[in-house]
Amino acid sequence: MPAKKKKPAPKKAAKPVGRKPKPASRKPKPAPKGRAAPLPPVTRFSSSTAAPPATTFQEVILRLQRFWANKGCLIVQPTRTEVGAGTLNKHTFLRVLGPEPWNVAYVEPSSRPTDGRYGENPNRLQHYYQFQVILKPSPKDIQEQYLDSLRELGIDPVAFDVRFVEDDWEHPALGAAGLGWEVWAQGMEVTQFTYFQQCGGLDLPRVSVELTYGLERLAMYLQNVENVYDLVWAELPSGQKISYGDVHKQDELEWSHYNFKQADTAALLAQFGQFEAEAKRLLAVEEPGPLVLPAYEHTLKCSHWFNVLQARGVVSQTERAAYIARIRDLARGCAETYLASRASRGFPMLSGTERALFVEGPHA
């Protein structure tokens, strides 16, 4: 009984509580590169109808980018340093701090060295893609927006039994935590949906919502394939199909060897220490003041090398906690320093009313 008599709900669309579409006048000073000319309009589907399924991997990415661009998100690019998840990208980790609004979407190539299976396991990869969306502050109708994004991909929430199942998220090394759900489609977790409460050990004055789509999983459902390497990445105008395996299978084999057997552990251990020292030094630069963005990138290096060391099996259970504590201290230092640096610049992205509420008002 697909009795869908949902009215367009004009009220909701017209009144997104607490979040305004970014007007051009409030552009950040150094305009991020990803902020291009307005994108061409995308086909809009009424919220009860799903689009035809996205049949290629890249089509999934393109549709999500357009969808969220039309919702007022900046489309930015992945970080250049290895990360375990899109959350570690500075566009999330640092931007969720403090009162400045921030709406952004990007693909994040994510590295999980221990998950490598030499290209043999149909579901496990040491390198995979997340689609990350941050909306700060979280809009009142975010669940509906999210469901619309699934419809845009061709996923009808009823047919796929899309459900929001409690899953509170925590990343100890980042001092980050939030409440939310894993979103199920046909029993498969396709998205992590989190209302950020804390980051870098700091309470957040404005709550961001983070949506992390598992792109391979979504694509496997949409293409109905059982093996990730069989995914169609693209269908060229010539009709030729390029598979996920064509793009990444050699990566998986070589990187699995590297992560599990070849990585020079002595060198990595030494580098961990060097990166840590460098991050600390950068946070303490006196003139012209702390260099938090370079410091954060060195923190990410530490985090990644730690993951590789774990895959190499050279981190014992006891040492593990100590390494995590070292990374957490760096992350916390970066978070505090970043927040202070934005404050010293007067939180340039705040609007007048926001400034009154967060900086000059009683909640400053």
Place this chain on the structure above:
Amino acid sequence: MPELLFEIGCEELPAGFIDPALAFLERAVDDALTAARLPHGRVLADGTPRRLVVMVDDVAARQSDLEEELQGPPTSVAWSVGADGSRTLTPAGEAFLKKNDLRASDLYETPGKKGTVIAAKRRETGRPAAEVLGALLEGVLPKIPCKKTMSWGDGRATHKQVFARPVQWLLALFGGRALSVRFADVVSGDTTRGHRYHAPAEVRVTSVSQYRAALEQGQVVLDRAERKQLIRELAGKLAKEAGGELLPDEPLLDIVKNLVEKPFPVLGHFEERFLEMPKELLVSEMREHQKYFAVVDGTGTLRPAFVVVAGSESPQKAALAAGNARVLRARFEDGAFYFRTDRESTLASRGPRLKQMVFQRELGTLADKTERLQALSTHLGMRMGLAQATLVGVFRTAALCKCDLVTGVVNEFPELQGVMGRTYARHDGEPAAVAAGIEEHYAPRHAGAALPTGVEGAIVGIADRLDTIVGIIGIGKAPTGSADPFALRRAAIGCAQIMIGHGFRVSLEDAVTFAVSAYRTQKKLEKVDPVALIKQTVEFLRGRVRGVLVERAAAQGLAGAEDIVDAAMAARGGVNDLPDVDARVTALAKLRAEQGASFVSLAATFKRVGNILAQARQKGLAPTELDPSRLVDDAERALYDALAGVEARGMPEGVDLTELRARGAADLARLRPSVDRFFDKVLVMADDPALRDARLGLLARLEEQLVEVADFTKVQLEA
């Protein structure tokens, strides 16, 4: 009379939050109405993952009028009397007026608890219910208990209110009219919404019955019990289609009923080849991550099928079943991979890897713990006089019991610890008793769960718990108040239950002493005074033992046996033989239940024995060896004979000790008439020192027998 309807519409709430929240709402709204002087009918709370609802029948349209007496300070404090006899209010009296907004003319005098006080009547005319209900609900809502709370949007800067998940709408209706209730960024209205996908439009609500109809039409089953029953029936029907029935799983039903607003169960299948894996592993894969119900045949064997309870009515059931089956297959493949690779090496060969797992930072690794368990288990087994062959099994169980913690399957599913140990031990060709012991050393796994069936699991289970208790207390982390992060109380209760249930006659003090020495052998807890640690641990254990004994008596219909438990635990044996203490508690509590008043006088009599001896000892009159020839009175000779009879009953071979203890209590009861007569006829503290000593000696002999059973001074004499 009008009805009250309140609905809190939310983004999907955690399943475990819903039931406690509704229980709270039902009680809190009831209490708040009463406190607000609003007589009302039944309060009913129910809900789904997207709504918490309270409905109240027959709420009075107005508050009852209030008339109450306010009492102030004593008259002598409130008024000062001048030389001319005129009275003026003191500052204390003025303060009373001011606080209650009264005038001096309102005051009168009335007898208070401690003499006459000043007083006044306060009258308040009841206001219309519609005027107070909004604020009443606003007061209740933020108090709903949430394990974790969250903010959303700019809530931290604006309203500052938090909840388990964002609140989307509020519906508050009284007598068909909307009330005004504010919470967080929401203002209440008179509309609700149906199912998220099937009926998302807002619907105006005018009454409870129309609300219920709207939800039903909107594909929402508000009643939790009904959702549960629907799942049971519909999923059961599907299981039958798959040639079986649902594996009974009440906790899973309780979770799943709160994952959907209306259940739409779908049957899925998996490949038979997966059935080679242990049932527990497959069930864990299905229930923990996926919340699927397992299907079993009449003998409890798994069928290659599962039931998933969807939250909406998919037009593509087959695709939905296939999609869910695919997720399950990937999980099973993963499980199968671990199960296969786990069995490539034996449990025993995993021992060294326990060195990588920290038990507790100051107490070493699981390898250290294993070493201690081997020593302590063997010690306990020897104390119990186990046969050599059994001791070997106990030792082996202790050596292997933690090894499954470093397997792939247990790493994925920690709740399978023990189960996988047993499975792998059998695969390795370990003896069945050892394999069973590995699984059972975790028993009882929760309150009320079964005890270990075999001696191997029982002894290693006790050793494991004692080792943890001693270690954690040793590092200064004994439980305080409600904080018991290492679940030491649970562990101590488990120990006591196993010892009693298995009839283990082991001295707690001896066991604890050995456990402490096992740490010290490893050069751990060296900075702690071992004597103090032993004392603190035994004290801690005694506290839990007491609880277990009281509970066991209550379970036999002998409630309120706390004093008898104290008396039995203070007997000579102390807590050196828990099955024995337990038997004496039961025997005495039964005696009290059967004999009532006469048991009270029995206890009083024996109490008197203890008191007289205590007084004598205080005066330095320690009773010497009894010389029966000194006894002169008939009454004392009769007591002597009766006592000799009890003493001579001895310890016949082959008689169950427990039964003997019970008989001991009955024997003592039989001594009572002789003791009573003795006290009637004889003055213990006779003038003749020789006679006095003989009588004290006789009482001391009697006490010897009594303290074997209980310290009667601890028995409550008032019924």
